[in-house]
Structure formats: structure tokens, C-alpha cells
Amino acid sequence: MPQEDKPARDRVQEPREERYDAQRIEQKWGERWLSDPSLYAAEAHPTKPKYYVLEMLPYPSGALHMGHVRNYAIGDALARYMWMNGYNVLHPMGWDSFGLPAENAAIKNNTPPKQWTLSNIAAMKAQMKRLGFAYDWSREVTTCLPDYYRWNQWFFLKFYEAGLAYRKSSRVNWCPQCATVLANEQVVGGMCWRHEDQLVEQRELEQWFLRITKYADELLRDLQKLDGWPEKVRVMQQNWIGRSQGTLVDFDLGGTVGPAGSTITIFTTRVDTIFGATSLQLAPQHPIVCDLIERNAELRAQVEELIAEQRRAKEAGDIGAIEKHGVFTGRYAKNPFNGEAVPVWVANYILMDYGTGAIMSVPAHDERDFEFAKKYGLELRVVILPQSSDPEETMAEPQLPFTTEDGILVNSGEFSGLNCEDAITQMSARAAEKGFGKATVAFRLKDWGISRQRYWGTPIPMVYCDKDGLVPVAEKDLPVILPDNVPVTLAGGSPLASVPSFLNTTCPKCGGPAKRETDTMDTFVDSSWYFYRYTDAQNDKAPFDSAKVAYWFPIDQYIGGVEHAILHLIYSRFWTKFMRDIGLVTNDEPAARLFTQGMVIKDGAKMSKSLGNVVSPDEMVARYGADATRMYSLFAAPPDRDLDWQESGIEGIQRFLGRVYRFYLRNPVPTIEAAATGPASETKPLSAPARALQRKLHQTIKRVSTDFQGRWHFNTCISAIMELVNEVYSSSAEEARSAGEIPVSLISEVQRDIALLLAPMAPYLAHELWEMAGQTSNLLKAPWPKYDPALAAEDEIEIPVQVNGKLRGLVIVGAGASEDDIKQAARADEKVRAALAGKQVVKVIVVPKKLVNIVVK
């Protein structure tokens, strides 16, 4: 017998042997895993259920931060759990590797963007491997390499063929610091998404756009299907798309401005109030206003001041609170419904980029118009009355503005007496019939401007020929290679324009001399479809094989930060719908389920260099090991909440892992098992401490499994495993063990199961423990343990006894005790009897297996 009389903890004192050496264990298994590149490989399988788990691909900035680690620890835990549950798991990783930081670095360090990017990728890939993330690297996607970006170009041509890529000159967002155009989605509160202090300017430029607005309705409608997405993200997208049903109405300018018959078209959702319109309000940037100020210097100055006010409000980050100002133009326009001439104003609260940039002002029935009219003494005219009011009384003393849609029209000619809803329908119909307007839908969503005046991006495959005009590059000539050795600066427009060997080409149509488009694509193009490429990453004939996509898609679980709720997640939904329409895929949406993990913060703030509160994953791995680093990021908070990084917390996890490790060291089951001869003692009923341990084991498996299936609260999974380990260590268990009361077979079972339970969250140590438990199979795909509800059930239950809702005693009853038994036991309890003394029992409530409440008076 290897055991002596003394408890195991007294037996040895071997700090060296007993120390949990994460670095040694992680190096050992890291080498084994690296030697088998096919370990995490996945191929379509005829019968196994598939599971595509995906974390958002990183930008290769040079080093992972804790937010990455948290993101990937969640995804990796899920992937490993699904493997163990028999799924055919696809778990890939790649690099969103085009973009401005590479150019900035190039300027700063005089390193070519490509070299900088690729060496960053190498460094970060090494970090990921060190952290033990189980990615199928054979499917790695690097968006800045021609074998990927050629398909961006191919897709662009498909969009162009379909009439969904077009070039137009328009006012676009310009960030002076980025020295390039930004998409609307990249402008946050009037500021650049990369430069929070940089006000975005408007410039008139020729740009390429993708017609995402074609899908506006479907993008909105299908949000309903995405019940596996966070409500928050769906709401954000809904707001971004901003669908609004309304009416366009033309107001005739009577030839006083512009050519005869010119009109101002307004957009309104409340055409039912049009008889109450007492002015028109135009955005300062409205084309009619531009015409007007050309010949009126005074007006020009006033309008410019309005624009300046808008800008100042944006800079202050508070557009909503701008004080309303306006200027009367001196002109009038005719309301087509009643023929009335209403004054035309220009106002700073009207936005050029929504609706038509012109509104009718109905001060009696709109808060903003009311405020404006009061300020400038404009007329208020009541045209809607509350349903239930007395008309005379209301008209005598109207409570304005009255804005609800639940009212009756008055003073509205033939439409008087209609309710608002019917009036909107009938008046829109009338406008259409008479040719001065129509019902319409306005969207906040605009087409996606994808041109960037930058070097480090996908060249747009178009050519300008003097003879043939705009000509697409032929598919067979793709990719249009992004040249190396391009001088990069942040001044003077597209860097590619200064590279003659790139710029000068021949026309695909006529063969004559021609010039290439020198803008590159927004990097959000790259990430709009990269996850399809993972299914067939090596394909050089097509972006992917549709059959492979059909097998793997939709993504079963997509995991990333909420900061992409609008940008990436709306573009990639759009891209999917387009691919479906050209027959490449059959799914309507890319991802069935989306999970947005919380941020990693420290000392109450997001980790950032400027605050100096950044924790480096490398340092944590070196100090505590990859397992502890990953596990702490799962333990410190539920994954959807922000995580407050505390160094002492990761120490606690390291301590826990060491505690688990020592349990295996001190109880070398394979040795004991081999030494044990004769019939196993398992047929005997288990001793009480053995039964307690067995019960805890099955309860733990149940808790961890339930959490993995459902709500992903890995913090409580880990707590549960800690409780199990505490049970293993508890003195009763330990003494019982040394007294031989715990059968070796049970110890062995516990050791196998703890390794299995830890495998998704601390894979290195789990593999080591699996081996220490005498197992030789590959833990990665070892079956997830099953719990037996009978074994998890308590034999006896402790039932709290309340008197008038206050805890007065605890009684222990058998698990199968009847209500009467419980009642009796409760009233027999000494403390309960004391609390009941002299009182009259009114009622006794027994909740089986939960509690007893005795109501007295």
C-alpha cells in the first residue's frame, strides 16, 4: 500500500515536485499541438452535426490586448465544448489587415506597410498559439494578400454588373487626419471614428458607392428573424436604417427663384397637418438656398452663420441642443393643398442629409416648429383637435402644440372631419393624383461610400479610357495587384496616383491608353465576407465553393465586440443578401447567433495607453500561464458584462489550478489502480463521504453543462468546479480517502471528469491532468461527461422554516418526505416552537423541497 496512516497532506513536503509549473506544462502540450497541424482541422461531414463558431478577426496592430484574449477565450471554450459534444466544429482565424495604421507606421518608421503588417501578423499569431486557441490555421485568411483581395475586386465587378456599384460626385465626409473619405457609418457624432477630436468635414468628391439602400427594407425586416442576436444590436441597426413612412409634397416657387415652375419638395410624416403649415424651412445647404445667396450678400452671410452654428454644435457634441435660428429669404412658396403662399425660411435645425432637406413648418402640431414659430412670431394655425375634446372649448384655448396622431382634422378644407390616419392616406393619394407629391419612404441609411484616398487597401478594378469612359477590368485580369514600394504620405490624395506603372494601363475594351482608378476600397469591404472565405480558403477559382458554404452556413455563433453593431454587422448582412441574389449562397443572414462580449476595464476605465492602465497578455502569460490568463478572463465576470481586471483575481485562479494539479499529484490513480488487485469494492454501497463526493461530482457536471448550453455564465461554471475541488479537499473527504472509505474507482472518475470539465477553459492543464489520470485518448475530442440525475440528487434536504416570513429554524428531512412529514418536522424544531409559543397558527405553507412558512397571529 502506498498510503500510510497519516493524512496525505502530512506525508510529503516536496515544494519542487508539487509546484504547479504552468510554463512547463504549457510548453510540453504546446509543442505536441503544434506538431499536429490537422488537430483542429474540419471538413464537411455527411452525418456529424456541424458547428461554426467564429470570433471577429483582429486588425493586426502588433499585439493582442486583453479584449482580444477575452473574446477568443469565450470562442475557444465554446469550440472545445462543441468538439467534446461530438460536433464537427469549424473554428478559424484571420487578419483584417488592410487599413490606415499600416500607413501611419510606414510614415513613422519608414517601413513598408506590407512588411509592418505581415510581421505584426506573425507576432500575434505566435501569441494566439501560446494562448492555446484551437484554430484551424489551414484556413487562415489574410485580407491584404492578393489571393484574398482579388475576390474583393471580383465582388466589386459583380456589384457593378448588377448596377449596385456606381460612381457619383457628392458631398462626402472627409477626415483631415486620415486624409481620406469616411462612410456615414464611420462618422460618430460628427467626429471621425478613429479620431474622436477630429470634426469631419464635407467635401465634394467623385466616389464609388455600393447601393446598400436597395436592401434597406430587407435589412430592417430581417432583423426580426435574428432572435439569436442581442436586442441592443438589433435596435441600433433599426435606428441606423431609420425607416420613416411619409409624403413628398411640391411647393411651387412661382418663378421667383430658379427657372419657371421650380418647386421645393418637402418630406413630411404628417401630411394631415399641411393646412396648418405657416412656413417652409430649408437646410442651409439646400440647393435653392445656394441659388438665393448667390445674388444676395446679406443673406449669404446669414446662411453661413447658420452653417457655422451647426458646426459648432457638432463640435460641442450636442447637435440636439442647438438653439434654433432661422432667416427669412423674402420668398414665398405655394401650398398645393390650399393655394396659400407661405414664407420660405432657412433654419439651422434642418438637416440636408435627411428627407429632402426641406420641411413644412406646422407650429401648432410640432414641438420644434412651435418653438421656432414662437421665437420669430410666425402664425400658429390649429388643424387637428383631440378626439374627445369639445371643439369650441379647445379652439378658444388650445393647448399647443398638439402632436398626437390620434385626432380629427379641422380647418382643412374637404379633409376636415377625417381622423389623422385616414387623412394621411387620402391626402397622399390626392397629391399623387394631382401630380404634386406622393407617398414615400425615407431612410436614414445612405449608400455605402467605399472609395478611400489611401494606399493600403484593395485597388478598385476600374479603368478610365478617353474613348470608352469608365471600363471595368476583365475578370480574367484580376487581381489588380497593389504595387509595392509606393511612397506613402498623408497629403495630396491617393498615393497610387503617383505610381505611373500602376496608373497607366490599357483600356480593357479598346486596348488604347487608359488610367486606373487610384482610390482603394474601405477596409470594411474586406470584413464583409471574410467568414465565407474560411469555408474554402485556398480556392483560386472562386471566392468559395457554394456547396461548402451551404454546409457550414449560417455561422452558428459569432462573437465579438459591440462596437461593430452598425459598421461591420450591417455591411456583412448586406453582402450576404447580395451574394444570395446572385446565386452564390442560399442563406439570408450570415450569423444565426451573435454574442457581444463586454469590455475589459481596469481601475474603472477602458484599458488605454493614454491612461496607462493597459495589461499586457504576454506579461500575464509569462507570469501566470495561458490557462490562468484565459480562465480569469472567463471567471471575473459574466461574458456579456464589462470585466474589471484585477491582478489579485488572476492569482486566485492560478492558485486554484495549482490546487487541482496537486490533487492529481497526491492521488496517482493509475498507480493505485494497478496496485489494487482482486475484485473491485464498487459493488459495496458507498460510504457517506464517498456518496457526498459522488453527488457533488454529478451536480457539478450538471451545472457546468447547463451553463454551456444556455446562458454562458462561465464565471459560475468555474465556481462550480471550484466547489467540487473544495469538496475533494475537504477534511472529511481526505480523511475518508486515506481511511480507504473512498473507492479508487470514484477518485479515478472524479479525476477524469475534472479534466474534461476544465478542458474548454484551461486546455493545457486539462490535457496534463487527463494524462495524469491515466488517459491516453485525445482530450480535445473526448466525450463530454454525462451526469446521472439520480446520483446528483440529495438524499436529505435541509428545509428552512419561516414564521411569518422570517427564518426561524432549519430542519433536515429525507428527499422524499411528504408535506405532512415536513410540517411535523418543522413544528418539532426547538427554535420554531419557541417562535410559535403563545401564537395562533393561521396557515402553514409547505413548498416541497424548498421551505416551510408558518403564518401566525
Added chain:
RNA sequence: GCGAGAGUGGCGGAAUUGGCAGACGCACCAGACUUAGGAUCUGGCGGGUAAAACCGUGGGGGUUCGAGUCCCCCCUUUCGCACCA
């Protein structure tokens, strides 16, 4: 202003359907083992009390035998949107 979260010990956080509030971890305190302990193992740990009683889940009401959990009002805070006509 609108929308979506959150508010529980000294700290991170548990409490899945209304049923023992504070699991688990950190910090702290004590003990054991030690030449040593920033190792390990064990115990304690919401406030309050000598011990009880009693008080405790942002505040105030309510429903209920029973509320962190459900309903109403309010406060604070994070995030998103914000004159969207």
C-alpha cells in the same frame, strides 16, 4: 429627449421558474505545518449584539404567506441614438 443595460458586503461577483440574500474568488483575520513563507492546508469573515433581538440587495410605495426577483413612481450610472421632419 428617445432606446437598451446596470445599481447586491471592503472588492469582482452568486442567487436559472417569487422561496435560507451574499455561492465562488479576492482582500482581511486566526490556526496548522514550517529554518523560513508572498508556498500549502484548515477555519472565520454583510451591519449590529456579550449573545440574542433587530437591520440589510439605489430610494419610496404596492401585490404576496413570502420580493434582490413581479407592479407603480423616483434617483444614479453605462452604452447607443439624437432637431430624422
